Amino acid sequence: MLSIRDLHVQIGARKILKGLNLEVKAGEIHAIMGPNGSGKSTLASVLAGRAGYDVTQGSITYQGRDLLALAPEERARAGLFLAFQYPVEIPGVNNAYLLKAALNAVRKQRGEAELDAFEFLGLVRDKMRLMQMDESFLSRGVNEGFSGGEKKRNEILQMAMLEPKLAVLDETDSGLDIDALRVVANGVNSLRSPARAIVLVTHYQRLLNYIEPDFVHVLSDGQILRSGDKSLALELERRGYDWVRQEASAA
Amino acid sequence: MNEAARTTVTGRYREVFEAARPSLRGAAAWRTAGFARFAELGFPGPREESWKYTNLRRLEGRAFRPAAREHARGLELELPAALGEHRLVLVNGYWRADLAGPSLPAGVRVRSLDDAHADETVAPLAMRIPTGGGTESFAALNVAMSADPLLIEVDAGVRCHQALHLLIIAAGAEAAMSHPRVVLRLGAGALARVVLHYRDDEAAERFVNSMIDVELAQEAELYAYRVQAHGSRTFHIERFDARLAAAARLAVRDAQLGSSLARLDLNVSLAGRAAETEITGLFIADGSRHLDTHVLVDHRAVATRSLQDYRGVAAGRGRAVFNGKAIVHPGAQQSNARQSSRNLLLTPGAEIDTKPELEIYADDVQCSHGATTGQLDPAALFYLRSRGLSETEARSALTRAFAAAVLSRIELPAVAELVRDMLDGRLAQLLEMPS
Secondary structure (H helix, E strand, C coil), X not given: CEEEEEEEEEECCEEEEEEEEEEECCCCEEEEECCCCCCHHHHHHHHHCXXXXXXXXXXXXXXXXXXXXXXXXXXXXXXXXXXXXXCCCEEEEEXXXXXXXXXXXXXXXXXXXXXXXXXXXXXXXXXXXXCCCCHHHHXXXXXXXXXXXXXXXXXXXXXXXXXXXXXEEECCCCCCCHHHHHHHHHHXXXXXXXCCEEEEEECCCHHHHCCCCCEEEEEECCEEEEEECHHHHHHHXXXXXXXXXXXXXXX | CCHHHHHHHHHHHHHHHHHHHHHCCCCHHHHHHHHHHHHHHCCXXXXXXXXXXXXXXXXXXXXXXXXXXXXXXHCCCCCCCCCCCEEEEEECCEECHHHCECCCCCCEEEEECCCCCHHHHHHHXXXXXXXXXXXXXXXXXXXXXXXXXXXXXXXXXXXXXXXXXXXXXXXXXXXXXXXXXXXXXXXXXXXXXXXXXXXXXXXXXXXXXXXXXXEECCCCEEEEEEEECCCCCEEEEEEEEEEECCCCEEEEEEEECCCCEEEEEEEEEECCCCCEEEEEEEEEECCCCEEEEEEEEEECCCCCEEEEEEEEEECCCCEEEEEEEEEXXXXXXXXXXXXXXEEEECCCCCEEEEEEEEXXXXXXXXXXXXXXXXXXCHHHHHHHHCCCCCHXXXXXXXXXXXXXXXXXXXXXXXXXXXXXXXXXXXXXHHHHCCC
């Protein structure tokens, strides 16, 4: 589904990713872990198409297409979803408007009919129940005045509505208390499917207690230094990141 | 402008005025005085501070003739949807009694200089020549040449919640000028809602020189909805003066959307204790429009309150000017003056010059002002696009959100809907164009 080859990315003159390789197949859940500043969020941003990142080398292929040639909205319509680390507050743009516009854009691309108001409301109510969100959120501005936890829930709500093929979750666990973490994890798990891939970008192992990954990768200084199964995450939790870096430089 | 050029322009207007005189009804002395004042002042030049950003050379160069009465009276018009319960229509400055209706509630009267014997009763009330400010000469010209000044009176204590939809239309094939004049006088404790709706048929270039003169007696309350929805070929100059007695209240909801060049001077004098005004507005300078809005609030009495809240959008080669000023005069203690001007540039070629000003000559007052000019937030744009909205949809949604804060102040649903529709239509056009 997603194939990243030798990816080099810089912001201005600063090199952030330095030859990153990653293969993600449908049905898989990958966790990308690493210390602060290792390039995790850069990877998520480049996948979604945020401006300001220069890809100087390498390629990203998504479902056989050159992902880097697509505009952010084309990526979204092709089934890629980024749950933001810092969801943006947009006063004056109604949450329901965004959900509906986004859903219909994606549905149109999939060759499905637009939902009418009644169908939309039915669907969004189901998903809000799943995310334990009050319906009053629908009439509020996008993320406007939401707490940190509410913003993250709202991201997963959008994801549940859009049913992406590839979901990239950027530090979705940061700033969540244990109850909110459970709700968010529950939302993500509800989307697990053989047809869908999920990439979790996270600093801590905590989220992985609730969303069990198939693969864990350690990203450090712009490269994936080590890959393994979920036991690698536990080892990182116990030993920190330094040993991975030391082993990598020794090799 | 040099002296010779000034003379040429005023000379031309003098010829026009003299030629029109026989057809101008009533108020002869006022008209003579009005023209004399205009001739004395001439068109404002670029060296005048309040015309620093707005150049009138294009308007000066045009040889507009006054619109003809018979023509305006005979025009078949397609009227827009109602924005109020009662319709009043001025076409090229002429009163069209035939298009007015239904009849007004008791205590609300509309008279025109056109009415028989109106001269003695209407003219003294309707023909005031305002002094000072950047549009004084235009207001004087308006007094001289206004065809059928309209006097709307609401008797003391009459609270008319039904809205008066005042259509001020420029129409017909001729490149004509018109000088609509509307005087609104509310008695003590009266209430009125008035929609000032400017339109044209885009069939020719025009010069619309409008004067709105508002007088609110003690505790009177006026809601004025201004929709300047001219096409792209009109020069629109407007002076809107309001004087408020004690505890009177004026709300202005302004939508400055049309014209090739438009200038509005909105002057509110809070003359009586605890008088209060709330002025909110939106302007959209797209295409090659030039929109200039000058708001001035004079706090002349104790415990007066004012709010100015304007949002502006410019795109294409559009240019907008906003000058908001509040003066707290000596003795106007416990006054509260707030101003906010927020502006959005949608494309790199557009320009907005904004200047909030406060002059305070009293010590026990609360004043605040703020002005910002910026572009759409790239982080918000990316967020919306990452959810599948096209760049156009995302920009449109964010621009509508920007305008929503002032649009939500429009209490009349029909007016709010019209302005929203016009905004949406504009956005669809201007955002589809490659930037």
